[in-house]
Amino acid sequence: MKDKIRIFQFNGTSILIEFDSEINESLLQFILRLKENIVRGNSEHILQVNTAYNSLLVIYKSTINNFYTLKNQLLQLISQVDLKQKPDLAVRKIPVCYEEDFGWDLQLLSEELELSKSEIIRRHTKPVYTVYFIGFLPGFPYLGDLDKRLYHRRKSQPRTQISAGSVGIADKQTGIYPSDSPGGWQIIGRSPVTLFDPNQKKQMCYLKAGDKIQFEAISREEFESFQTRSKEHKFLI
Missing domain, CATH: 2.40.100.10 (Cyclophilin-like)
Incomplete structure (x- = not known):
C-alpha cells in the first residue's frame, strides 16, 4: 500500500489508521486483510477492530501507555498484508x-x-x-x-x-x-x-x-x- 498512511491515538484505548486513498475495492480488500492480521497477531490485547471506507479503528482492552510501540507493531502488520488471497465472490x-x-x-x-x-x-x-x-x-x-x-x-x-x-x-x-x-x-x-x-x-x-x-x-x-x-x-x- 503506497498511499499515505496516518496512524494516531484516537482516545485512551484506541488507535485510528487512515489511508489517503480513493475509496475503491482494492483499498477495501487491503483493509480487510489488515484487520485479519491485527486480530490474529494481537487477539489477547484487542477488544475490537472496526473498519470504514478508508480507515480502521483498533480498540484495545486496556489503556494505551505505549503508543509508539503499538504504532510500530501496526506498521509491521501493514507491511505484511498479502493481497494474493482471493476474496469470497459469492x-x-x-x-x-x-x-x-x-x-x-x-x-x-x-x-x-x-x-x-x-x-x-x-x-x-x-x-x-x-x-x-x-x-x-x-x-x-x-x-x-x-x-x-x-x-x-x-x-x-x-x-x-x-x-x-x-x-x-x-x-x-x-x-x-x-x-x-x-x-x-x-x-x-x-x-x-x-x-x-x-x-x-x-x-x-x-x-x-x-x-x-x-x-x-x-x-x-x-x-x-x-x-x-x-x-x-x-x-x-
Missing part, C-alpha cells in the same frame, strides 16, 4: 419490494432524476454491490457501486422513523435499515430479510464488510410470504 440475493407502500420516495426520485419508476428499479437491481462497512446502526450495510444516474441527496428533513428493512439511497450510496430508526435516506423499497438479530450470538449481523449482494425485485405477495416463512422459522436466507 453473491447473496436480497429480495426487495419496490411497491408504493414501501417505496416512499420512489415517485420523488422518478420526478427529480427524470427516470421512470421501473427504470429506477432496473438500475437499482442490476449491479452487484460490495458491502464496504457496517455502521450507523448494528447491521446497516453501506453499499458501493450505485448506478450514477441514481445518485440523490439525503432528505433535508430526516424522518423520525423508518421501518426495518427499508432500502434507501443517499448521495452515492445505497443501504438497508436493519431496524426501525430515524433516518434521512430516500426510501425506494423494503426487504423482508432480517439483517440484525441480537439473539444470534455467533453472527448477529447477516452481512459483513467485503460481502457481495444483489437486489431482486419481488411483489407485495412475495414479500408477505417471505415474512410468514421467516416467522415460522422455515425461511433462512
Whole structure:
C-alpha cells in the first residue's frame, strides 16, 4: 500500500489508521486483510477492530501507555498484508419490494432524476454491490457501486422513523435499515430479510464488510410470504 498512511491515538484505548486513498475495492480488500492480521497477531490485547471506507479503528482492552510501540507493531502488520488471497465472490440475493407502500420516495426520485419508476428499479437491481462497512446502526450495510444516474441527496428533513428493512439511497450510496430508526435516506423499497438479530450470538449481523449482494425485485405477495416463512422459522436466507 503506497498511499499515505496516518496512524494516531484516537482516545485512551484506541488507535485510528487512515489511508489517503480513493475509496475503491482494492483499498477495501487491503483493509480487510489488515484487520485479519491485527486480530490474529494481537487477539489477547484487542477488544475490537472496526473498519470504514478508508480507515480502521483498533480498540484495545486496556489503556494505551505505549503508543509508539503499538504504532510500530501496526506498521509491521501493514507491511505484511498479502493481497494474493482471493476474496469470497459469492453473491447473496436480497429480495426487495419496490411497491408504493414501501417505496416512499420512489415517485420523488422518478420526478427529480427524470427516470421512470421501473427504470429506477432496473438500475437499482442490476449491479452487484460490495458491502464496504457496517455502521450507523448494528447491521446497516453501506453499499458501493450505485448506478450514477441514481445518485440523490439525503432528505433535508430526516424522518423520525423508518421501518426495518427499508432500502434507501443517499448521495452515492445505497443501504438497508436493519431496524426501525430515524433516518434521512430516500426510501425506494423494503426487504423482508432480517439483517440484525441480537439473539444470534455467533453472527448477529447477516452481512459483513467485503460481502457481495444483489437486489431482486419481488411483489407485495412475495414479500408477505417471505415474512410468514421467516416467522415460522422455515425461511433462512
